[in-house]
Amino acid sequence: MxxxxxxxxxxxxxxxxxxxxxxxxxxxxxxxxxxxxxxxxxxxxxxxxxxxxxxxxxxxxxxxxxxxxxxxxxxxxxRGLVDTVPLPLMSPVRPAAFEPYIYSQAELMSLFKAAETVAWARTLYAGDLHRILLLIYSAGLRVSELISLDRGDVGLNECVLKVQQSKFGKTRLVPFSPQLRDKLSAVEARHKATEGITPFFVTPGGNRICTYTLQNYFRRLRNECGITRHDGARYEPRIHDLRHSFAVHRLTSWYRNGDDVQLLLPHLSVYLGHVHLRATQVYLSMTPELLGEASRRFENYALGGNND
CATH class of the missing domain: 1.10.150 (DNA polymerase; domain 1)
Known part of the structure; x- marks a missing residue:
């Protein structure tokens, strides 16, 4: 066979x-x-x-x-299709678990500002790197989801993205702010002058942008902004970590506002396109700041206080 x-x-x-x-x-x-x-x-x-x-x-x-x-x-x-299994009986020791990098607000502002004026991203239209980073962060998108967006998936009137090419084959609707709509409108206006363009973000040649190229652009931008890890982790901050940062920042904001995080967590899970809630729960322990907010909330609850 x-x-x-x-x-x-x-x-x-x-x-x-x-x-x-x-x-x-x-x-x-x-x-x-x-x-x-x-x-x-x-x-x-x-x-x-x-x-x-x-x-x-x-x-x-x-x-x-x-x-x-x-x-x-x-x-x-x-099913009796094989008699023996040629797989190794012993596995090497697993490497240390990967730890996403959570950008600070100052680092995010540095990245967004620098991306507005880059002149070396030659396979992107001017300003598109800035728009891409804003969209990944504010909508919590995977890089593959952003690249797969077609024009029909970006509802500028409704301020809603239709994410169809997701990691787990699920389609979801993701709202975005009117401020972001204004920035994305420039992309759609550019498309109206061009016939036959289907992808939302394209190269000047009309092709869908490439993951590898986008990652390289981000790496250069990150280096120019002087953003690096100091925790001994194997990997430097990535563009995908914008998504992780969005989730952690959202949870931190809910804790600080006194919101019911356990009630809101399933909504964040759907927003991010997670299949299981436990994938979203991982974010609860991702930063000392978030752990501190959660601990403070629990102490107030245990001592009979309020959530302020």
């Missing part, structure tokens, strides 16, 4: 169960790695280890890949 046939059969099975299986990209990637003509007999422990190792240093991705392959081979074993 061809490996690709097993992969197609396995993914169809998971989808038939009504699952949004979050790790189906791993079997697909393994199929590409082995080649379309590879049979199940061609898969060896050595080829599996080569796929898992990739080209860089060990990261959490190694374990994510292994989990995806385990599911694939459990399916194959249960």
């Amino acid at each position: 061809k490996l690709q046939s097993l992969i197609d059969q396995f993914i169809a099975y998971r989808q038939a169960l009504g699952e949004i299986w979050l790790n189906n990209c791993t079997p697909r990637a393994f199929g590409r790695f082995m080649g379309t003509e590879a049979s199940l007999e061609d898969v060896t422990p050595e080829s599996v280890r080569a796929f898992l190792a990739g080209k860089g240093a060990l990261t959490q991705t190694w374990h994510i890949k292994l989990s995806g392959l385990r599911s694939l081979y459990q399916y194959a074993l249960s």
